[in-house]
Amino acid sequence: MILSNSPALVPLSLLLAAIVIPMAAFRRRWLAYPLALCASAFATGISVVNIIRVLTEGTIHYHFGGWIPPIGIEYVLDPLSSFVTLVVNAVSLMVLVHARRSVAAELPDKSMPFYAVVMLMLTGFNGIILTGDFFNLYVFLEISSLALYGMIAVGGRKSPIAAFRYLIMGTVGGSFYLLGVGFIYMTTGSLNMADVARIAPSLHQQPALVAALGLMITGLGIKMAIFPLHGWLPDAYTYAPSASSALIAPVGAKVGVYAIIRVIFYVFGVEFVRNSLPITEILAWLGAIAIIYGSIQAIAQKEMKRMLAYSSVAQIGYIGLGIGLANPYGIIGAVLHVMNHALMKACLFLVAGNYRLKLGHSTIPRLDHRVRRRMPWTTAAFTIGALSMVGVPPTVGFFSKWYLALGTIQNGRWLFLTALLVSSLLNAVYFFRILEKVYMKPLEGEAADDGSVSLDEAPASMLVPTLVLGIALLLLGLLNAVIVTGIISRIVPPGM
Amino acid sequence: MKTANYIVLLLFTGLMVYASLGLPFRGDPNAAIHADESVAHSPGAAAYYIRNAKKDAHTDNMVTVILADYRGYDTLGEETVIMTAGLICFMLLRRRKEEKDENL
Amino acid sequence: MRTYRPNPIVSLVSRLVSPFIVMFALYVIFHGHYSPGGGFQGGTLIAAALILIRLSEGNEAAQLQFPRSWGTPLGSLGVLIYFGTGLATVLMGGRFLDYSVLHLSHHVSMSRSYGILMVEIGVGLAVTAILVSIFDNLLEGNPDV
């Protein structure tokens, strides 16, 4: 029974937790956290089962209510969706383990609704990833967006403004997507993605279908925060509470990326897209601009969370570039970077959270070598994360850049290759200035108070997930070939 | 910034007018959304609902049957959306007991 | 803090109308199978009746009718009714929300009909409770009240 319903169980178990938490934890606040953790762990377990099933049995279709697709709603479990659900759930589980202390410190009286909203956000993400129906995707997109607005707005004094700006942008995005679905439905008469993929080629560049493609990519681009539409991202990540930004940053924008990959490569197909609007070309250019712009902005920031937010803009640029190249290496690089960036960003945001808890701040100019003495393990995790962001070989960050570079070479786009190389240098600038502060010997005058610094590491519940993610960055880098040949190479859509 | 927004607005309106050229005539019973069978020979959902809703669920109102049965999962999502909104309002606006006493 | 002055006409009319709104709402929910209507529409109407009392009689008096603290748990209960129906279908061996396996009646189609009714009741309860709770929370957060 669990096996035959396994695709649906991932979002449903999280949804059940979201329903039960407000009832069970209304009087007993302490129940909220264990329930959320159990649901997240269960969802991760089911995602592992799903990926094994996909690798052995091939693509699995799950029909809700037993109705076949154009009539009812279906979930599609293929290598891409099973891989992305596993990444989203595993990273969120790690961050949730870490979140207990920082939620208790920052949102002491709001823990019950906070965990329920986190569960709803994850329900929305998993629903978006697994669904094979356009309108169902919209519903789950709105669930996750609403939950994101709420999670951002519970922060400090400035967070409601950031959340409101995100809400306006996000609603424009969601409505554009819904309008695009309307055009698709009016011209093809179907809401099922596979069905539309069969019908669309016979309609020959119908204006309404072309407009639908443009509207959907714009709408999802806002959710993904690709360069000119990224305005909501830095404020939202900076002013959200630590636990929220650590949960949102690794996986939040990736869902938009995933939906764009689905729409471009699996529904309309590369041929249709190339002949109608130069969407892939635009995405590649925007990606390249975002890489440079985000990196330069990140250098200028003083606050660690804000710096990481701008570096997210740059990293999403890499993914946009990979999608825009529209060749097998580009897709492999983009999907691999979805996983890598989720792991790296989670690791770095957890480090920022640890610093905030123990030092009371995460401002870059105020970090110095004493931090290394005081929190050696956290600093070690930070070092691995930073090296991975720069793209130093044994870490995962190197391999996705490698595939993206191969993709640019295959298409002969030397300008994009230059952008990739320059951005690595810029990444090195903004991470090494922190590493320099932490590792270099102090100046003569400051050496006096060296002895007074004692070991004061973050508590185990926060340290363990940080270290697990740090080790995962190294380990998955070494196992990279297995992942690419085993799963990601099967993702490359047909006809490419 | 303002000019950029006006340009976005103009672009959007232009795109919409362009798109409307390809839309089927309103009320045309032969349009793709009303069709029995799509171009790719998959069954057309709307015609199927009209024919079979009464038979399948013993219910006259087709909208109810689609809402709760054929596309019931969408409606579960809809309930989840409104529950999310309720929880967020609760999280943002509900004051603590002590705070309330101070204000009174 | 604004003071509340009762107005006899407003009070009388809203007290008089409110039960009829609730009755009509129940008709909309339960007659949704045969005429336009359903859980969401009916739930909104019940919420309108409750909010009408809150507006005319003042927030304190209305607490006797539907206490503020019920909103979130009752809303979750409504969603749980919907979810539970789906879970029951899974436990009976069908796909999620496949009401035909519930065997509520001899005929498969009647079984589906009852399944739809259960779901609509859940929707109505959730919408009622959550709309009232959103109203209460907006009122509570309002700096001028």
Next chain:
Amino acid sequence: MFDFIVGHYAYWFVFILMAIGLYGMIIKCNLVKKLIGMSIFQVSIILFYVAGANKWGATVPVADPALGTADPAKYINPLPHTLMLTAIVVGVATMGVALALVITIYKRYKSLDETRLLEQMRKEDDTE
């Protein structure tokens, strides 16, 4: 030509509404006016779907024993109506959250003007 106008004028009016809503959302500075624009935009999308569901000479999608259910041409398309019920609920939920945010912002800053709010936010950033 005239046929084309008769077949499409409803969509054009909906697009005008959309442009008005989008204007309110991205150009107006007052937060509540933005929300009014958002509401107009969402309602215009609902109208777009419902306009597309129309069939000349058909009736509401409630099975009528006198008409039977064998001929789909006798009932208008029920699917867009169902989808829009869901979209209405999503709009209501978004509006609820947005109003909660507006109340919180007003409580903290005593202003609803976006440019002034952003100015104040940057000023607070610098003093920290």
